[in-house]
Amino acid sequence: MILGILKEPSPETRVSLHPEAVKALNAAGNKILIEKGAGEASFLSDEHFSEAGAELRSRAEVLKDAEMIFQINPLSSADHPQLGKGKILFGVYQPLVEKELMHTLAKTGVTLFSMDSIPRITRAQSMDVLSSMSTVSGYKAVLLAAAQLPRFFPMLMTAAGTIAPAKVLVIGAGVAGLQAIATAKRLGAVVEAFDTRPSVKEQVESLGGKFVEVPGAVEDKAAGGYAVEQSEEYKQKQSEMLEKSIVKSDVVITTALIPGKKAPVLITKPMLQKMKAGAVVVDLAAANGGNCEGAVNKETVIVEGVTIIGNSSLPATMPEDASKMYSKNVQNLLKLLLKEDQINLNFDDDIVKGTCITHDGNIVYEPLLK
Numbered sequence: 001m002i003l004g005i006l007k008e009p010s011p012e013t014r015v016s017l018h019p020e021a022v023k024a025l026n027a028a029g030n031k032i033l034i035e036k037g038a039g040e041a042s043f044l045s046d047e048h049f050s051e052a053g054a055e056l057r058s059r060a061e062v063l064k065d066a067e068m069i070f071q072i073n074p075l076s077s078a079d080h081p082q083l084g085k086g087k088i089l090f091g092v093y094q095p096l097v098e099k100e101l102m103h104t105l106a107k108t109g110v111t112l113f114s115m116d117s118i119p120r121i122t123r124a125q126s127m128d129v130l131s132s133m134s135t136v137s138g139y140k141a142v143l144l145a146a147a148q149l150p151r152f153f154p155m156l157m158t159a160a161g162t163i164a165p166a167k168v169l170v171i172g173a174g175v176a177g178l179q180a181i182a183t184a185k186r187l188g189a190v191v192e193a194f195d196t197r198p199s200v201k202e203q204v205e206s207l208g209g210k211f212v213e214v215p216g217a218v219e220d221k222a223a224g225g226y227a228v229e230q231s232e233e234y235k236q237k238q239s240e241m242l243e244k245s246i247v248k249s250d251v252v253i254t255t256a257l258i259p260g261k262k263a264p265v266l267i268t269k270p271m272l273q274k275m276k277a278g279a280v281v282v283d284l285a286a287a288n289g290g291n292c293e294g295a296v297n298k299e300t301v302i303v304e305g306v307t308i309i310g311n312s313s314l315p316a317t318m319p320e321d322a323s324k325m326y327s328k329n330v331q332n333l334l335k336l337l338l339k340e341d342q343i344n345l346n347f348d349d350d351i352v353k354g355t356c357i358t359h360d361g362n363i364v365y366e367p368l369l370k
């Protein structure tokens, strides 16, 4: 197969395939084309890629000649005329949000694999870009908060006095939240965490965090491990109990998301008013509307004396490792799709069925066919 790696649109800094993956795919008999400068923003030069066996080309040449095309961010409409039957495209497309784009891409005839649709099943863990990128976000969120906080994270006993440890609250203990708990603990903070899924209590405690319990949450096993909308009565109780933890915290990291819905607002302006001056909130749900009132995606704002860092694109701030992890996820999916250097699309396989959005001129992704 001929594989083509495109340079991401600015301000993206990651690259979809790392030279390590290029080397392995090349050794398996594939030809790899890469747009010049595609790795620059992640500190990977054209030489790194050519030494790994890739051939440098212009964007137009990659789009024209590659059978499989890789770009993390959706291609712009200017690239669409180059797509067609026989081309396979890989990226992060949010098919349930970008429905119109899915129909446009289906019409081109391209086969689209949206990496964010990889099913959350054990067999697909090594391909799961949502998890790997959430790992980066959870880690970086804590570092941003620590850099912004006018206080230490760890407890210090020094000749200049004793410093109490920072109190960190993590709301939403999914992949990003658990990584945030682990990172804040490593820095010496006292950590509490809350999630509407009581089953995560054990995971929070295994990382040294204290789980804030709000009895009465509904957890739907059929939701595949995801959160579901709670009753108004529960939300009220949750808000009252969470407020106690929020107002005593130096840092709050919020990651709460419900698939296909706007992020729940969990920190209100009155709560911000009661927080300590200088406290920091990092809202990782900012792109989905935010968990904190006043959060603005991609901006740092100060509301009621609290610094709110709204950022859902933290993987791009650590492009080297984020690219390596994304690339490994793609490479693992390709192990399933490629037999030697030939494509093998088995739509009876849950991973292929769950990740392929358009094929042969049609939408084939079941959630979009309902």
Ligand code: NAD
Pocket: 119, 120, 121, 122, 124, 125, 128, 130, 131, 134, 171, 172, 173, 174, 175, 176, 177, 194, 195, 196, 197, 224, 225, 226, 227, 255, 256, 257, 258, 259, 264, 266
């Ligand atoms: P996510 O990004 O969808 O949401 C983040 C967290 O926010 C979740 O833990 C969710 O329960 C929580 N949340 C939602 N509403 C909330 C509210 N009102 N208050 C507090 N918390 C709230 O989650 P994710 O990190 O993508 O993980 C989702 C699930 O998928 C988890 O069960 C995780 O263990 C599972 N998972 C499975 C695999 C796999 O098996 N391959 C891989 C990754 C994740």
